[in-house]
Amino acid sequence: MVRQDRAIRTRKLILENMAILFNEVGYDAATIAALVERTGLTRGALYFHFASKEDMARAVLDEAVTREGLSPQAFKLQEWVDLGLLLAHRLPREPILRAAVRLAVDPKARRLFGTRWPDWVAVGDELLSEAKVNGELLAHADPAAVSRAVVGAWTGVQLVTEVLEEKLDLSQEIAGLYQLLLPSIVTPVVLAKLDLSPYRAERLLLRENGGEQAPDHE
Amino acid sequence: MVRQDRAIRTRKLILENMAILFNEVGYDAATIAALVERTGLTRGALYFHFASKEDMARAVLDEAVTREGLSPQAFKLQEWVDLGLLLAHRLPREPILRAAVRLAVDPKARRLFGTRWPDWVAVGDELLSEAKVNGELLAHADPAAVSRAVVGAWTGVQLVTEVLEEKLDLSQEIAGLYQLLLPSIVTPVVLAKLDLSPYRAERLLLRENGGEQAPDHE
Numbered sequence: 001m002v003r004q005d006r007a008i009r010t011r012k013l014i015l016e017n018m019a020i021l022f023n024e025v026g027y028d029a030a031t032i033a034a035l036v037e038r039t040g041l042t043r044g045a046l047y048f049h050f051a052s053k054e055d056m057a058r059a060v061l062d063e064a065v066t067r068e069g070l071s072p073q074a075f076k077l078q079e080w081v082d083l084g085l086l087l088a089h090r091l092p093r094e095p096i097l098r099a100a101v102r103l104a105v106d107p108k109a110r111r112l113f114g115t116r117w118p119d120w121v122a123v124g125d126e127l128l129s130e131a132k133v134n135g136e137l138l139a140h141a142d143p144a145a146v147s148r149a150v151v152g153a154w155t156g157v158q159l160v161t162e163v164l165e166e167k168l169d170l171s172q173e174i175a176g177l178y179q180l181l182l183p184s185i186v187t188p189v190v191l192a193k194l195d196l197s198p199y200r201a202e203r204l205l206l207r208e209n210g211g212e213q214a215p216d217h218e
Numbered sequence: 219m220v221r222q223d224r225a226i227r228t229r230k231l232i233l234e235n236m237a238i239l240f241n242e243v244g245y246d247a248a249t250i251a252a253l254v255e256r257t258g259l260t261r262g263a264l265y266f267h268f269a270s271k272e273d274m275a276r277a278v279l280d281e282a283v284t285r286e287g288l289s290p291q292a293f294k295l296q297e298w299v300d301l302g303l304l305l306a307h308r309l310p311r312e313p314i315l316r317a318a319v320r321l322a323v324d325p326k327a328r329r330l331f332g333t334r335w336p337d338w339v340a341v342g343d344e345l346l347s348e349a350k351v352n353g354e355l356l357a358h359a360d361p362a363a364v365s366r367a368v369v370g371a372w373t374g375v376q377l378v379t380e381v382l383e384e385k386l387d388l389s390q391e392i393a394g395l396y397q398l399l400l401p402s403i404v405t406p407v408v409l410a411k412l413d414l415s416p417y418r419a420e421r422l423l424l425r426e427n428g429g430e431q432a433p434d435h436e
Binding site for chain 2: 146152153
Protein backbone atom coordinates (compact mmCIF):
# COMPACT_ATOMS: atom_id res chain seq x y z
CA MET A 1 0.00 0.00 0.00
CA VAL A 2 2.79 2.37 1.00
CA ARG A 3 4.62 1.23 -2.09
CA GLN A 4 1.60 1.94 -4.28
CA ASP A 5 1.23 5.43 -2.77
CA ARG A 6 4.83 6.15 -3.60
CA ALA A 7 4.32 4.97 -7.17
CA ILE A 8 1.33 7.30 -7.54
CA ARG A 9 3.34 10.20 -6.16
CA THR A 10 6.26 9.47 -8.49
CA ARG A 11 3.96 9.26 -11.49
CA LYS A 12 2.45 12.62 -10.55
CA LEU A 13 5.91 14.15 -10.02
CA ILE A 14 6.98 13.00 -13.49
CA LEU A 15 3.83 14.30 -15.14
CA GLU A 16 4.03 17.66 -13.40
CA ASN A 17 7.63 18.19 -14.43
CA MET A 18 6.92 17.20 -18.02
CA ALA A 19 3.95 19.61 -17.94
CA ILE A 20 6.30 22.39 -16.79
CA LEU A 21 8.60 21.58 -19.73
CA PHE A 22 5.66 21.60 -22.18
CA ASN A 23 4.69 25.02 -20.79
CA GLU A 24 8.18 26.46 -20.94
CA VAL A 25 9.51 25.22 -24.27
CA GLY A 26 6.52 23.70 -26.08
CA TYR A 27 5.75 20.09 -26.96
CA ASP A 28 8.39 19.56 -29.59
CA ALA A 29 11.36 20.92 -27.64
CA ALA A 30 10.46 19.14 -24.38
CA THR A 31 12.79 16.13 -24.04
CA ILE A 32 13.17 13.11 -21.79
CA ALA A 33 16.78 14.26 -21.16
CA ALA A 34 15.52 17.56 -19.71
CA LEU A 35 12.98 15.64 -17.65
CA VAL A 36 15.73 13.41 -16.22
CA GLU A 37 17.65 16.54 -15.28
CA ARG A 38 14.64 18.25 -13.67
CA THR A 39 13.42 15.26 -11.65
CA GLY A 40 16.73 13.53 -10.82
CA LEU A 41 15.01 10.24 -11.68
CA THR A 42 16.64 7.65 -13.91
CA ARG A 43 15.36 6.97 -17.41
CA GLY A 44 14.40 3.51 -16.12
CA ALA A 45 12.16 5.04 -13.45
CA LEU A 46 10.54 7.37 -16.00
CA TYR A 47 9.89 4.57 -18.48
CA PHE A 48 8.41 2.44 -15.70
CA HIS A 49 5.57 4.97 -15.51
CA PHE A 50 5.31 6.25 -19.09
CA ALA A 51 6.20 4.54 -22.37
CA SER A 52 7.16 7.79 -24.14
CA LYS A 53 6.78 11.56 -24.36
CA GLU A 54 3.61 10.96 -26.40
CA ASP A 55 2.26 8.86 -23.54
CA MET A 56 2.89 11.75 -21.12
CA ALA A 57 1.13 14.25 -23.39
CA ARG A 58 -1.90 11.95 -23.50
CA ALA A 59 -1.85 11.66 -19.70
CA VAL A 60 -1.74 15.46 -19.40
CA LEU A 61 -4.79 15.78 -21.65
CA ASP A 62 -6.61 13.02 -19.75
CA GLU A 63 -6.41 15.12 -16.60
CA ALA A 64 -7.77 18.20 -18.34
CA VAL A 65 -11.53 17.59 -18.17
CA THR A 66 -11.93 17.64 -14.41
CA ARG A 67 -14.92 18.19 -12.14
CA GLU A 68 -12.89 18.32 -8.92
CA GLY A 69 -14.59 20.51 -6.35
CA LEU A 70 -17.93 20.47 -8.17
CA SER A 71 -21.01 19.65 -6.07
CA PRO A 72 -24.76 19.70 -6.80
CA GLN A 73 -26.31 23.17 -6.59
CA ALA A 74 -29.87 24.51 -6.52
CA PHE A 75 -29.32 25.88 -10.05
CA LYS A 76 -27.70 23.91 -12.86
CA LEU A 77 -26.37 27.23 -14.09
CA GLN A 78 -24.41 27.62 -10.86
CA GLU A 79 -22.79 24.23 -11.49
CA TRP A 80 -21.87 25.34 -15.01
CA VAL A 81 -20.30 28.56 -13.67
CA ASP A 82 -18.58 26.61 -10.88
CA LEU A 83 -16.82 24.42 -13.46
CA GLY A 84 -15.25 27.50 -15.05
CA LEU A 85 -14.42 29.19 -11.73
CA LEU A 86 -12.85 26.01 -10.29
CA LEU A 87 -10.64 25.61 -13.33
CA ALA A 88 -9.63 29.29 -13.18
CA HIS A 89 -8.61 28.87 -9.54
CA ARG A 90 -6.66 25.67 -10.13
CA LEU A 91 -4.93 26.39 -13.44
CA PRO A 92 -2.32 28.89 -12.17
CA ARG A 93 -1.50 26.40 -9.37
CA GLU A 94 -1.40 23.23 -11.49
CA PRO A 95 1.12 22.93 -14.34
CA ILE A 96 -0.70 19.88 -15.73
CA LEU A 97 -3.87 21.91 -16.40
CA ARG A 98 -1.82 24.72 -17.97
CA ALA A 99 -0.03 22.19 -20.16
CA ALA A 100 -3.34 20.83 -21.42
CA VAL A 101 -4.20 24.27 -22.83
CA ARG A 102 -0.64 24.63 -24.15
CA LEU A 103 -0.85 21.27 -26.00
CA ALA A 104 -4.25 22.22 -27.43
CA VAL A 105 -2.82 25.35 -29.08
CA ASP A 106 0.37 23.63 -30.34
CA PRO A 107 -0.09 22.58 -33.98
CA LYS A 108 1.98 19.39 -33.73
CA ALA A 109 0.59 18.24 -30.38
CA ARG A 110 -2.92 19.01 -31.55
CA ARG A 111 -2.45 16.93 -34.68
CA LEU A 112 -1.12 14.00 -32.63
CA PHE A 113 -3.50 14.08 -29.66
CA GLY A 114 -6.43 16.34 -30.50
CA THR A 115 -7.79 18.62 -27.78
CA ARG A 116 -10.27 18.25 -24.93
CA TRP A 117 -12.32 21.24 -26.15
CA PRO A 118 -15.07 19.05 -27.68
CA ASP A 119 -15.42 17.30 -24.29
CA TRP A 120 -15.67 20.64 -22.47
CA VAL A 121 -18.24 21.88 -24.98
CA ALA A 122 -20.27 18.68 -24.43
CA VAL A 123 -20.12 19.01 -20.62
CA GLY A 124 -21.27 22.64 -20.82
CA ASP A 125 -23.98 21.86 -23.34
CA GLU A 126 -25.36 19.16 -21.04
CA LEU A 127 -25.46 21.41 -17.94
CA LEU A 128 -26.94 24.34 -19.90
CA SER A 129 -29.57 22.07 -21.48
CA GLU A 130 -30.66 20.94 -18.01
CA ALA A 131 -30.70 24.59 -16.90
CA LYS A 132 -32.93 25.38 -19.86
CA VAL A 133 -35.38 22.58 -19.03
CA ASN A 134 -35.49 23.96 -15.46
CA GLY A 135 -36.42 27.41 -16.77
CA GLU A 136 -33.18 29.05 -15.67
CA LEU A 137 -32.27 30.29 -19.17
CA LEU A 138 -33.92 32.95 -21.31
CA ALA A 139 -35.99 31.53 -24.16
CA HIS A 140 -33.58 32.42 -26.98
CA ALA A 141 -30.42 31.05 -25.29
CA ASP A 142 -28.97 28.12 -27.27
CA PRO A 143 -27.07 25.77 -24.90
CA ALA A 144 -24.71 24.40 -27.59
CA ALA A 145 -23.80 27.84 -28.97
CA VAL A 146 -23.32 29.34 -25.49
CA SER A 147 -21.18 26.41 -24.35
CA ARG A 148 -19.01 26.72 -27.46
CA ALA A 149 -18.59 30.48 -27.02
CA VAL A 150 -17.66 30.13 -23.35
CA VAL A 151 -15.15 27.29 -23.85
CA GLY A 152 -13.47 29.50 -26.44
CA ALA A 153 -13.72 32.69 -24.39
CA TRP A 154 -12.46 30.96 -21.22
CA THR A 155 -9.42 29.56 -23.08
CA GLY A 156 -8.54 32.87 -24.70
CA VAL A 157 -8.93 34.87 -21.50
CA GLN A 158 -6.51 32.43 -19.85
CA LEU A 159 -3.97 32.75 -22.68
CA VAL A 160 -4.13 36.54 -22.79
CA THR A 161 -4.18 36.97 -18.99
CA GLU A 162 -0.86 35.18 -18.56
CA VAL A 163 0.79 37.40 -21.19
CA LEU A 164 -0.42 40.87 -20.17
CA GLU A 165 2.12 42.73 -18.06
CA GLU A 166 -0.24 43.77 -15.29
CA LYS A 167 -0.47 41.38 -12.36
CA LEU A 168 -3.83 39.92 -13.34
CA ASP A 169 -5.59 37.20 -11.41
CA LEU A 170 -7.20 34.52 -13.59
CA SER A 171 -10.07 33.96 -11.11
CA GLN A 172 -10.91 37.66 -11.28
CA GLU A 173 -10.74 37.74 -15.07
CA ILE A 174 -12.90 34.63 -15.51
CA ALA A 175 -15.45 35.84 -12.93
CA GLY A 176 -15.57 39.10 -14.92
CA LEU A 177 -16.21 37.11 -18.11
CA TYR A 178 -19.22 35.33 -16.57
CA GLN A 179 -20.51 38.65 -15.23
CA LEU A 180 -20.40 40.00 -18.80
CA LEU A 181 -22.02 36.95 -20.42
CA LEU A 182 -24.68 35.79 -18.00
CA PRO A 183 -27.17 38.67 -18.20
CA SER A 184 -27.75 37.74 -21.87
CA ILE A 185 -28.74 34.14 -21.16
CA VAL A 186 -30.13 33.90 -17.61
CA THR A 187 -33.48 35.02 -16.24
CA PRO A 188 -33.08 38.01 -13.90
CA VAL A 189 -34.45 36.05 -10.93
CA VAL A 190 -31.83 33.30 -11.33
CA LEU A 191 -29.08 35.83 -12.07
CA ALA A 192 -29.69 37.54 -8.73
CA LYS A 193 -29.23 34.21 -6.94
CA LEU A 194 -26.01 33.07 -8.64
CA ASP A 195 -22.65 33.38 -6.92
CA LEU A 196 -20.16 34.76 -9.47
CA SER A 197 -17.48 35.70 -6.96
CA PRO A 198 -13.84 35.09 -7.93
CA TYR A 199 -13.37 33.57 -4.44
CA ARG A 200 -16.11 30.99 -4.83
CA ALA A 201 -13.83 28.24 -6.19
CA GLU A 202 -11.45 28.52 -3.26
CA ARG A 203 -14.36 28.10 -0.85
CA LEU A 204 -15.74 25.10 -2.79
CA LEU A 205 -12.37 23.35 -2.74
CA LEU A 206 -11.80 24.03 0.97
CA ARG A 207 -15.22 22.64 1.77
CA GLU A 208 -14.51 19.52 -0.30
CA ASN A 209 -11.15 18.98 1.37
CA GLY A 210 -12.79 19.24 4.82
CA GLY A 211 -11.30 22.65 5.62
CA GLU A 212 -13.28 24.15 8.48
CA GLN A 213 -12.49 27.80 8.00
CA ALA A 214 -13.07 29.08 4.52
CA PRO A 215 -11.13 32.28 3.83
CA ASP A 216 -13.33 35.35 3.82
CA HIS A 217 -12.21 37.80 1.18
CA GLU A 218 -15.33 39.91 1.05
CA MET B 219 7.47 51.36 -60.47
CA VAL B 220 6.53 48.04 -62.05
CA ARG B 221 9.67 46.64 -60.50
CA GLN B 222 8.69 47.95 -57.08
CA ASP B 223 5.20 46.43 -57.41
CA ARG B 224 6.74 43.10 -58.19
CA ALA B 225 9.03 43.36 -55.15
CA ILE B 226 6.03 44.10 -52.92
CA ARG B 227 4.15 41.11 -54.35
CA THR B 228 7.16 38.83 -53.87
CA ARG B 229 7.60 39.98 -50.29
CA LYS B 230 3.92 39.27 -49.63
CA LEU B 231 4.17 35.84 -51.29
CA ILE B 232 7.13 34.93 -49.08
CA LEU B 233 5.42 36.14 -45.92
CA GLU B 234 2.17 34.31 -46.73
CA ASN B 235 3.97 31.05 -47.37
CA MET B 236 6.00 31.34 -44.20
CA ALA B 237 2.77 32.11 -42.33
CA ILE B 238 1.26 28.90 -43.75
CA LEU B 239 4.30 26.98 -42.46
CA PHE B 240 4.00 28.61 -39.02
CA ASN B 241 0.34 27.56 -38.98
CA GLU B 242 0.97 24.01 -40.10
CA VAL B 243 4.06 23.00 -38.14
CA GLY B 244 4.63 25.77 -35.57
CA TYR B 245 7.36 28.37 -35.30
CA ASP B 246 10.23 26.08 -34.38
CA ALA B 247 9.71 23.47 -37.07
CA ALA B 248 9.15 25.99 -39.87
CA THR B 249 12.33 26.17 -41.95
CA ILE B 250 13.76 28.28 -44.76
CA ALA B 251 14.33 25.01 -46.66
CA ALA B 252 10.59 24.26 -46.55
CA LEU B 253 9.89 27.85 -47.63
CA VAL B 254 12.22 27.46 -50.62
CA GLU B 255 10.34 24.31 -51.58
CA ARG B 256 6.88 25.91 -51.17
CA THR B 257 7.65 29.13 -53.06
CA GLY B 258 10.10 27.92 -55.71
CA LEU B 259 12.19 31.01 -54.95
CA THR B 260 15.95 30.87 -54.37
CA ARG B 261 17.46 31.45 -50.94
CA GLY B 262 19.00 34.60 -52.40
CA ALA B 263 15.57 35.96 -53.33
CA LEU B 264 14.21 35.15 -49.85
CA TYR B 265 17.15 36.78 -48.09
CA PHE B 266 16.78 39.86 -50.29
CA HIS B 267 13.43 40.48 -48.57
CA PHE B 268 13.98 39.06 -45.09
CA ALA B 269 17.17 38.66 -43.07
CA SER B 270 16.00 35.54 -41.23
CA LYS B 271 13.08 33.44 -40.00
CA GLU B 272 12.97 35.73 -36.93
CA ASP B 273 12.59 38.71 -39.26
CA MET B 274 9.61 37.02 -40.95
CA ALA B 275 7.96 36.27 -37.61
CA ARG B 276 8.28 39.95 -36.67
CA ALA B 277 6.80 40.97 -40.02
CA VAL B 278 3.84 38.61 -39.45
CA LEU B 279 3.18 40.19 -36.05
CA ASP B 280 3.53 43.70 -37.49
CA GLU B 281 0.61 42.99 -39.80
CA ALA B 282 -1.57 41.71 -36.96
CA VAL B 283 -2.96 44.96 -35.56
CA THR B 284 -4.91 46.10 -38.59
CA ARG B 285 -7.78 48.53 -39.04
CA GLU B 286 -8.37 47.67 -42.70
CA GLY B 287 -12.01 48.21 -43.61
CA LEU B 288 -12.73 50.33 -40.54
CA SER B 289 -14.52 53.63 -41.13
CA PRO B 290 -16.01 56.25 -38.78
CA GLN B 291 -19.46 55.32 -37.44
CA ALA B 292 -22.18 57.18 -35.56
CA PHE B 293 -21.35 55.11 -32.47
CA LYS B 294 -17.80 54.46 -31.26
CA LEU B 295 -19.12 51.13 -30.03
CA GLN B 296 -19.97 50.18 -33.62
CA GLU B 297 -16.35 50.89 -34.60
CA TRP B 298 -15.14 48.69 -31.73
CA VAL B 299 -17.44 45.84 -32.85
CA ASP B 300 -16.42 46.40 -36.49
CA LEU B 301 -12.76 45.82 -35.59
CA GLY B 302 -13.61 42.38 -34.25
CA LEU B 303 -16.00 41.49 -37.06
CA LEU B 304 -13.52 42.59 -39.75
CA LEU B 305 -10.79 40.46 -38.24
CA ALA B 306 -13.15 37.48 -37.98
CA HIS B 307 -14.01 37.82 -41.66
CA ARG B 308 -10.40 38.17 -42.79
CA LEU B 309 -8.62 35.66 -40.58
CA PRO B 310 -9.84 32.44 -42.27
CA ARG B 311 -8.85 34.02 -45.63
CA GLU B 312 -5.45 35.40 -44.59
CA PRO B 313 -2.73 33.03 -43.37
CA ILE B 314 -0.66 35.97 -42.05
CA LEU B 315 -3.39 36.93 -39.56
CA ARG B 316 -3.82 33.29 -38.49
CA ALA B 317 -0.06 32.99 -38.02
CA ALA B 318 -0.02 36.04 -35.73
CA VAL B 319 -2.38 34.21 -33.34
CA ARG B 320 -0.35 31.03 -33.74
CA LEU B 321 2.92 32.82 -32.84
CA ALA B 322 1.25 34.46 -29.84
CA VAL B 323 0.33 31.07 -28.35
CA ASP B 324 3.70 29.43 -29.13
CA PRO B 325 5.96 29.58 -26.04
CA LYS B 326 9.22 30.04 -27.93
CA ALA B 327 7.91 32.58 -30.44
CA ARG B 328 6.18 34.47 -27.65
CA ARG B 329 9.41 34.68 -25.66
CA LEU B 330 11.28 35.97 -28.72
CA PHE B 331 8.75 38.40 -30.18
CA GLY B 332 6.04 39.02 -27.59
CA THR B 333 2.44 39.26 -28.76
CA ARG B 334 0.23 42.03 -30.15
CA TRP B 335 -2.43 41.43 -27.48
CA PRO B 336 -1.39 44.50 -25.43
CA ASP B 337 -1.79 46.63 -28.57
CA TRP B 338 -5.24 45.18 -29.26
CA VAL B 339 -6.26 45.76 -25.63
CA ALA B 340 -5.08 49.39 -25.92
CA VAL B 341 -6.99 49.96 -29.19
CA GLY B 342 -10.18 48.54 -27.65
CA ASP B 343 -9.73 50.48 -24.43
CA GLU B 344 -9.40 53.71 -26.41
CA LEU B 345 -12.55 53.12 -28.49
CA LEU B 346 -14.57 51.98 -25.46
CA SER B 347 -13.40 54.98 -23.42
CA GLU B 348 -14.63 57.31 -26.18
CA ALA B 349 -17.90 55.37 -26.27
CA LYS B 350 -18.21 55.85 -22.52
CA VAL B 351 -17.64 59.61 -22.78
CA ASN B 352 -20.36 59.69 -25.47
CA GLY B 353 -22.79 57.98 -23.12
CA GLU B 354 -23.00 54.75 -25.16
CA LEU B 355 -21.91 52.49 -22.28
CA LEU B 356 -23.71 51.59 -19.08
CA ALA B 357 -22.33 53.36 -15.99
CA HIS B 358 -20.58 50.33 -14.46
CA ALA B 359 -18.81 49.21 -17.67
CA ASP B 360 -15.01 49.46 -17.32
CA PRO B 361 -13.42 50.03 -20.77
CA ALA B 362 -10.04 48.47 -19.86
CA ALA B 363 -11.56 45.34 -18.30
CA VAL B 364 -14.06 44.87 -21.14
CA SER B 365 -11.36 45.33 -23.77
CA ARG B 366 -9.14 42.77 -22.04
CA ALA B 367 -11.97 40.26 -21.72
CA VAL B 368 -12.94 40.63 -25.38
CA VAL B 369 -9.39 40.37 -26.77
CA GLY B 370 -9.06 37.14 -24.79
CA ALA B 371 -12.51 35.84 -25.70
CA TRP B 372 -12.06 36.69 -29.39
CA THR B 373 -8.72 34.84 -29.52
CA GLY B 374 -10.06 31.77 -27.75
CA VAL B 375 -13.21 31.55 -29.85
CA GLN B 376 -10.97 31.62 -32.95
CA LEU B 377 -8.71 28.86 -31.61
CA VAL B 378 -11.59 26.62 -30.56
CA THR B 379 -13.67 27.27 -33.69
CA GLU B 380 -10.94 25.98 -36.00
CA VAL B 381 -10.65 22.76 -33.97
CA LEU B 382 -14.28 21.76 -33.47
CA GLU B 383 -15.45 19.22 -36.00
CA GLU B 384 -18.61 20.99 -37.06
CA LYS B 385 -18.27 23.32 -40.03
CA LEU B 386 -18.32 26.51 -38.01
CA ASP B 387 -17.97 29.97 -39.50
CA LEU B 388 -15.73 32.32 -37.53
CA SER B 389 -17.80 35.40 -38.47
CA GLN B 390 -20.91 33.72 -37.07
CA GLU B 391 -19.16 32.66 -33.88
CA ILE B 392 -17.64 36.10 -33.25
CA ALA B 393 -20.94 37.86 -34.01
CA GLY B 394 -22.54 35.49 -31.48
CA LEU B 395 -19.90 36.43 -28.93
CA TYR B 396 -20.69 40.16 -29.29
CA GLN B 397 -24.41 39.40 -29.07
CA LEU B 398 -23.74 37.67 -25.74
CA LEU B 399 -21.49 40.38 -24.32
CA LEU B 400 -22.98 43.66 -25.46
CA PRO B 401 -26.24 43.73 -23.48
CA SER B 402 -24.14 43.89 -20.27
CA ILE B 403 -22.22 46.99 -21.27
CA VAL B 404 -24.31 49.03 -23.75
CA THR B 405 -27.36 51.18 -23.15
CA PRO B 406 -30.50 49.57 -24.64
CA VAL B 407 -31.04 52.53 -26.99
CA VAL B 408 -27.55 52.14 -28.51
CA LEU B 409 -27.81 48.34 -28.54
CA ALA B 410 -30.91 48.53 -30.72
CA LYS B 411 -28.99 50.64 -33.24
CA LEU B 412 -25.84 48.52 -33.53
CA ASP B 413 -25.26 46.20 -36.47
CA LEU B 414 -23.96 42.89 -35.09
CA SER B 415 -24.55 40.88 -38.25
CA PRO B 416 -21.90 38.29 -39.21
CA TYR B 417 -22.12 39.68 -42.77
CA ARG B 418 -21.31 43.25 -41.79
CA ALA B 419 -17.54 42.92 -42.30
CA GLU B 420 -17.95 41.63 -45.85
CA ARG B 421 -20.13 44.64 -46.69
CA LEU B 422 -17.64 47.08 -45.10
CA LEU B 423 -14.74 45.62 -47.08
CA LEU B 424 -16.66 45.64 -50.37
CA ARG B 425 -17.60 49.27 -49.83
CA GLU B 426 -13.97 50.16 -49.11
CA ASN B 427 -12.75 48.35 -52.20
CA GLY B 428 -15.29 50.21 -54.32
CA GLY B 429 -17.51 47.18 -54.93
CA GLU B 430 -20.90 48.37 -56.14
CA GLN B 431 -23.06 45.44 -55.22
CA ALA B 432 -22.70 44.29 -51.65
CA PRO B 433 -23.89 40.72 -51.19
CA ASP B 434 -27.22 40.47 -49.44
CA HIS B 435 -27.33 37.46 -47.16
CA GLU B 436 -30.32 38.48 -45.12
